[in-house]
Amino acid sequence: MNLKEKIKSFRHSDHFHIRLIYHLLKPLWVIRRFITDTYYRSVVITRLQHRMKYYQRSSFTMPDRYPLVFAACAQYLQAIAHPRLLSFGCATGEEAATLGKYMPDAEITGTDVNEWCIKACKNKYSDSRFVFLLRDSDVYNKCSGFDAIFCMAVFQHTANRLNKNNETARGLTFSQFEEEINILDTKLNPGGLLVIDNCDFSFEDTSVARQYKPLEFINNRISRARPLFDPNNRKIAETQNNYRVFVKEGK
Numbered sequence: 001m002n003l004k005e006k007i008k009s010f011r012h013s014d015h016f017h018i019r020l021i022y023h024l025l026k027p028l029w030v031i032r033r034f035i036t037d038t039y040y041r042s043v044v045i046t047r048l049q050h051r052m053k054y055y056q057r058s059s060f061t062m063p064d065r066y067p068l069v070f071a072a073c074a075q076y077l078q079a080i081a082h083p084r085l086l087s088f089g090c091a092t093g094e095e096a097a098t099l100g101k102y103m104p105d106a107e108i109t110g111t112d113v114n115e116w117c118i119k120a121c122k123n124k125y126s127d128s129r130f131v132f133l134l135r136d137s138d139v140y141n142k143c144s145g146f147d148a149i150f151c152m153a154v155f156q157h158t159a160n161r162l163n164k165n166n167e168t169a170r171g172l173t174f175s176q177f178e179e180e181i182n183i184l185d186t187k188l189n190p191g192g193l194l195v196i197d198n199c200d201f202s203f204e205d206t207s208v209a210r211q212y213k214p215l216e217f218i219n220n221r222i223s224r225a226r227p228l229f230d231p232n233n234r235k236i237a238e239t240q241n242n243y244r245v246f247v248k249e250g251k
C-alpha cells in the first residue's frame with residue numbers, strides 16, 4: 001500500500017486519533033493537489049463557475065470509444081460530402097479526432113464546459129477541420145446546422161450513479177437534461193443524427209423525441225449496467241437498454 005492509500009485507510013480506523021490524522025491531512029492534500037495539478041484545478045474552478053450546469057465532471061475519454069456507433073453514423077452520413085459534426089462534451093478531443101478518422105471529409109466542432117479541456121483539444125488537434133469552442137461562448141451558442149451531434153458520457157452525474165442513496169437523481173436532473181436536448185435539437189438539421197450514450201435518462205422521455213426515430217443497425221440498442229431515472233428523477237431500473245442513435249425526421 002502506498003502512503004496515499006495508507007492515509008486514506010485511516011478514515012475508517014477504529015481509533016479516534018488515527019481518524020483525526022486523516023481529517024487533518026485531507027485539506028492539506030486537497031490544497032497541494034489544487035496548486036500542482038492543473039486538471040484537478042480546472043475541475044474545481046469549472047464546478048464553482050457552473051455548479052449544476054457542470055454535468056459529468058470527469059473528462060475521461062479514449063480514442064474510438066464507441067466503434068459500432070461511429071461506423072453506423074459514418075455509413076448513414078456518407079451521402080453528405082462534408083458532414084458537420086458536433087462532439088458535445090468533447091473532453092480532451094479524442095472523440096472529435098476519432099470522428100475525423102471515420103469521416104475524413106467532415107467538419108468537426110467540439111465543445112466542453114471546462115476551459116482546460118478546450119485548451120488541451122486546441123493544442124492536440126490543430127488541423128483546420130477541427131474547431132473547439134467553450135460551451136458558454138457566443139460562437140458556440142450561435143452555431144447550428146449540424147448533421148450529427150454526439151453526446152457521449154456527458155449527461156450523467158457520478159452522484160446519480162454511485163451514491164448509496166440514489167433513488168432520486170439530484171446531481172443532474174431530467175429537466176436540465178431535457179433543456180440541453182432542446183437546445184441541441186435546434187442545432188441539428190432535419191434528417192440529422194442525435195447520438196446519446198452513457199446517460200442517466202432516456203432520450204425517448206423528452207418532448208422532442210417524438211420527432212426522432214432510432215437509426216436501424218445492429219447494436220443500436222445496448223444493455224448497460226447503470227441506473228436509469230424517469231422524468232420525475234426517480235430511479236426506475238438498475239440496468240438500461242436504450243437506443244443510442246436517433247434520426248431527426250422532417251427531411
Ligand SMILES: C[S@@+](CC[C@H](N)C(=O)[O-])C[C@H]1O[C@@H](n2cnc3c(N)ncnc32)[C@H](O)[C@@H]1O
Nearest residue numbers: 053054055056059061089091112113114152153
Ligand atoms: C466523460 S467526458 C466524455 C468525453 C467523450 N464524449 C467520451 O464519451 O469519451 C465528459 C465531458 O463532459 C463535459 N461536460 C460536463 N458538463 C458539460 C456541459 N454542461 N456542457 C458541455 N460539456 C460538459 C466535461 O467537462 C467532460 O469533459
